[in-house]
Amino acid sequence: MSTYISKRLIYMLVILLAASFLVFSLYALTPGDFISGNMKLSPERKAELREIYGLNKPLLERYLIWMKNALHGNFGYSLSQQTPVLTLFNQYIWNSFLLAVVSTFLTWVIAVIIGVIAAYKQYSWFDTLVMIGIFAAMSLPSFFIGLFLIKTLAVDLHWLPPGGMLTTGSSSTGLAYVKEVIQHMTLPVIVMTLLGLGSLTRYFRSNMIDVIKQDYIRTARAKGLSERKVLFTHALRNALLPAITLVGFELPALFGGSLIIEKIFNWPGIGQLYMQSFGLRDYPLLVGFTMLIAVLTVIGTLLSDILYHVADPRVKLQ
Amino acid sequence: MNDLLNIEHLSTHFKTEEGTIKAVDDISLHVRKGETVCIVGESGCGKSITAMSIMGLIEGPAGKVAGGSIHFDGRDLTKLNRHELRHLRGNEIAMIFQEPMSSLNPVITIGEQIVEPLRVHLNLSRRDAHTRAIELIEQVGISRPEQIFRSYPHELSGGMLQRIMIAIAISCNPKLLIADEPTTALDVTIQAQILDLLRRFKEDSDMSILLITHDLGVVAEMADYVIVMYSGKIVEEGEVTQLFANPKHPYTQGLLRSKPVINQRQDELYSIPGQVPNPLELQPSCYFHDRCEHCMAVCRMEEPNLKKVGEQQKAACWLYEEAKVYA
Numbered sequence: 339m340s341t342y343i344s345k346r347l348i349y350m351l352v353i354l355l356a357a358s359f360l361v362f363s364l365y366a367l368t369p370g371d372f373i374s375g376n377m378k379l380s381p382e383r384k385a386e387l388r389e390i391y392g393l394n395k396p397l398l399e400r401y402l403i404w405m406k407n408a409l410h411g412n413f414g415y416s417l418s419q420q421t422p423v424l425t426l427f428n429q430y431i432w433n434s435f436l437l438a439v440v441s442t443f444l445t446w447v448i449a450v451i452i453g454v455i456a457a458y459k460q461y462s463w464f465d466t467l468v469m470i471g472i473f474a475a476m477s478l479p480s481f482f483i484g485l486f487l488i489k490t491l492a493v494d495l496h497w498l499p500p501g502g503m504l505t506t507g508s509s510s511t512g513l514a515y516v517k518e519v520i521q522h523m524t525l526p527v528i529v530m531t532l533l534g535l536g537s538l539t540r541y542f543r544s545n546m547i548d549v550i551k552q553d554y555i556r557t558a559r560a561k562g563l564s565e566r567k568v569l570f571t572h573a574l575r576n577a578l579l580p581a582i583t584l585v586g587f588e589l590p591a592l593f594g595g596s597l598i599i600e601k602i603f604n605w606p607g608i609g610q611l612y613m614q615s616f617g618l619r620d621y622p623l624l625v626g627f628t629m630l631i632a633v634l635t636v637i638g639t640l641l642s643d644i645l646y647h648v649a650d651p652r653v654k655l656q
Numbered sequence: 657m658n659d660l661l662n663i664e665h666l667s668t669h670f671k672t673e674e675g676t677i678k679a680v681d682d683i684s685l686h687v688r689k690g691e692t693v694c695i696v697g698e699s700g701c702g703k704s705i706t707a708m709s710i711m712g713l714i715e716g717p718a719g720k721v722a723g724g725s726i727h728f729d730g731r732d733l734t735k736l737n738r739h740e741l742r743h744l745r746g747n748e749i750a751m752i753f754q755e756p757m758s759s760l761n762p763v764i765t766i767g768e769q770i771v772e773p774l775r776v777h778l779n780l781s782r783r784d785a786h787t788r789a790i791e792l793i794e795q796v797g798i799s800r801p802e803q804i805f806r807s808y809p810h811e812l813s814g815g816m817l818q819r820i821m822i823a824i825a826i827s828c829n830p831k832l833l834i835a836d837e838p839t840t841a842l843d844v845t846i847q848a849q850i851l852d853l854l855r856r857f858k859e860d861s862d863m864s865i866l867l868i869t870h871d872l873g874v875v876a877e878m879a880d881y882v883i884v885m886y887s888g889k890i891v892e893e894g895e896v897t898q899l900f901a902n903p904k905h906p907y908t909q910g911l912l913r914s915k916p917v918i919n920q921r922q923d924e925l926y927s928i929p930g931q932v933p934n935p936l937e938l939q940p941s942c943y944f945h946d947r948c949e950h951c952m953a954v955c956r957m958e959e960p961n962l963k964k965v966g967e968q969q970k971a972a973c974w975l976y977e978e979a980k981v982y983a
Contacts, residue, residue: 553758559713560753561773561824562746575763650763651808 339647342655346643350636357632358408358625362401365624372417372619391417404625414622418615423626426611433503434595434607437523441530442588449535453542454577458569460547468539476536484529484602491525498524501604526603530596538584545577552576579650586642590634659727660864661687661710661832666724668702668709671717677935679705681888682724687832692858692865694875694896696911697885700932703868706885707834710866711751712741729831747777750825754837756817760809766793767805770824777828792823796853815846819853826857833858836868851877872915876900884908887933887943890962894969904971906948942974950975 371393373384388394392403407414413423456465475483492500499505499522510518549555550573558572595609608627615623646653668680680702687693695703708714709721712733726733728749733741745751753759760769770789774780780788786805793801796819809817818838825833835854839847851874858865867878875882875896882900883893884907892905903909910928930947942948945955954974962972 553753553755554761556713557753557759557821557824558761558772560711560745560751562742562744562776563772564742564776567772572761572764576761579763652762652810 339655343640343644346640350640353636354629354632358405358629359401361628361632362404362625363397365619365621365628366397366400368619370619372621375618404622408629413626416615416620416623418618418620418623423623426623427608427627427630430606430608430611431593431595433605434600434609435593436519437526437530437596437599437605437607438592438594440523441527441534442592444527444531445534445538448531449538449542450574450578453539454546454569454574456539457543457546457550457577472536472539475532480529480533480598481602483532484525484599487525487529488602498522500525501602503606522603523605526599526605529602530599541581541584542577545580546573549573549577575649579646582642582645582649584642585645586638586640587635589638589641590631593634594631658688659686660689660691660729661685661866662725662727663706663710664725664727666706666709666726667722668705668714668719669722670719672936675936678722678888678938679719679935680709683885683888683890684724685883685890685893687864687866689831689864690858690862691880692867692878693881693883694867694869694879695883695885696869696872696875698870698932700935701885702888703885704836707751707836707866707868710834711745711749712736713745743777746773746824746830747828748830749832749834750828750830751834751836752818752821752825752838754840756814756821756841757809759821760817762809764808765805766807766809766812766820770805770820770827773824773827788827789823792827793820795826796820796823797849814842815849818842818846818850822850822853822857826861826863829861830863832864832866834866834868837870838867839874840869840871847874854878872911884911887935887938889943890972891944892969892971892973893962894966898966898969902966902969904965904969904976905944905973906950906975907944908971910947942972 371388372391373379373387373393376384379387385394392400395403404414415421416423416426419426452468456468459465488500491497501522503522504510504515504518505522508518555568555573558568563572593608595607595612597609597613599605600607600609601613612624612627614620615627643655647655663683663685665682665684666680667678667682670677670679683702683706685693685695685706695706697703705714705719710726710728710733714721721734724734728744733744736744760766767786767789770792771782771785774785774788775782778785789805790801793804798804798816798819804812804816804820812820818841821838833854838854839850842850854865854867855878857863865878867874869875879896881893882896884891884899884905886907892899892903892908899908900912903912907928910926913926914928916922916925928947933943933946940959941957942955942960945951948955952974960972960974960977962970963976965971965976
């Protein structure tokens, strides 16, 4: 097991090294840089600034400098905000994480419950209704549901705030602050949950349908176990196994932010910051963020492999 | 009457898009206390469906016990509610299956799977159930029971898994054990061991066995009474020595002829010509008529009834009926 993990860690380093070079080159080779967007600067001033920021050096040299700093834990300063990249991440990522973690949790719980019941009562009216609902939720674009909910729940009914993370000008602290954030995050969480729910429910439903047909479920019934025990002890454990792969993908998604949702609900998350930085060609921030996602993806994959080993006695890691 | 299991006119139907399949069509059978009854027939003749009907495990809504009664120890199983039936399953009626490899849950330990029915039906405490499970593993002839208790199904061989299935089945001292092709998936030496095990438990307790098989060797070794099924119907039944010595129905005769006999040189093994009829296209007739060398006009028109043809033997064949003349 420990040799397996050390082997995997070495692979991970190699993958990340290759990824960092690719990511850095792609951003650096995108036409235009942070300076060229600024129309007010004279050509001489531009050259001066490029000299200061090191943007005139050859690609490979720039990459090596970035790498050397990164290995020392220094991911550079955001060019547009003049703040260390890591400080900015710390400021924005947790806002995105808050939305993602709540909606992911809700999505999984609801998807498992509905998926199991729909599979158990396959082709019943409940199953049909769920399938129609799921297709509807999957086919509607997020901006449509988002705007629709803002129009009905926020603008017409005044039940929930239409956007932001706090009421404008609010200075509440403590419990009042928590309450305010919860109110503001309700709408985006609903939309994100609705969007993720469809595919995951279908996934659990079809896994469960496969498992229910297995011989060992018949054995469990022949032993006289209650249907609840058959479903939740014997069937669900097997139906959840393939979903472990998804856990690996969820990890980067938790921190990656959501461009559209954050834009619609004006949520101060990392997705918005990333989009802004892309327009400005703010390389240190772009490279830093993409690398963070890469690291999380690699860790997520390792995590799901180890989880498989824990959850399924047949899986051996070597 | 000392029948433990008394099935009268049982029919089990499956609705499909092409029509209704009568998987089990009006069969009656009886199993006495301590008796071993074998149901023989080829794949799809309805023998497993008969077993599942007794267990109340026919998968709805497509499948349904369409008629008849199943009296077990004085109760009609077709009239019991889900809760009562569940209490019977694994407790008074236990079942083992054909594929030991897939019949146990791959992610739950062997021990936990043996313990479950003990906890549910006998209300044993966790510790008592554990002790009993260890005893059971030893009883089915597996050494190192503590280690097996903690193992997962994939770590055991097919023969060992079938022993575990038997341990689970006998754990609550059932009155009836239904064994659906228990040795089909195992190799020959293991088959003999498993059959020995079943016979030993039957002798120790007063358990009855309903053994479903297509292997006539197994029948000869185990059965007191044999039932031959074809296309959802019983075509012949009788006491085992009588039936083997003097089969009446052409299908039974064919089955016995297609079995290799030691010390008899045969260039080619006999096989019954033709194929099992499509269950959707059955017309009132003897369902075996198009494969039968004695086929008469009446066989194509009307269904024969199960008639007494020997002291303890019945057959459903027009050869043994009063001659009926069709113009």
